Amino acid sequence: MLNLTRTNFNSIKNKLLRQKQKVEGELRELDKKDPVMLDGLAESSEPGTESWMADVHNQVVAVKQNLHALLSKIKKSLVNLKTGKYGKCEVCGKIIERARLEAMPTATDCLSCSKKAFK
Ligand SMILES: [Zn+2]
Numbered sequence: 007m008l009n010l011t012r013t014n015f016n017s018i019k020n021k022l023l024r025q026k027q028k029v030e031g032e033l034r035e036l037d038k039k040d041p042v043m044l045d046g047l048a049e050s051s052e053p054g055t056e057s058w059m060a061d062v063h064n065q066v067v068a069v070k071q072n073l074h075a076l077l078s079k080i081k082k083s084l085v086n087l088k089t090g091k092y093g094k095c096e097v098c099g100k101i102i103e104r105a106r107l108e109a110m111p112t113a114t115d116c117l118s119c120s121k122k123a124f125k
Pocket of ligand 1: 098119
């Protein structure tokens with residue numbers, strides 16, 4: 007069991023909630039930038055508009071995929087916080103360093119496992 011004090015628990019939870027809000031806001035903003043989501047542009051007959059739209063749309067889709075992946079990590083961390091599973095390394099089962107969780111609340115592996123993963 008990870009022995010987080012109430013204060014630390016709350017600060018990590020608040021960080022996750024703030025991050026969640028930010029990501030959700032960014033996703034909403036991205037929808038506004040996606041020309042495919044906007045009415046009117048599709049009827050433009052300017053040459054090159056269609057390929058420009060496809061380019062921008064593809065960029066928006068790529069960024070959204072990253073944000074959705076991050077969002078699901080945040081949601082998973084919040085669920086783990088509730089169920090008491092939070093802070094345990096998914097690779098080796100050890101407790102994740104608190105400094106690492108403070109810096110990256112969505113971390114699901116400990117420092118040494120994450121270093122191994124990047125080698
Ligand atoms: Zn580990």
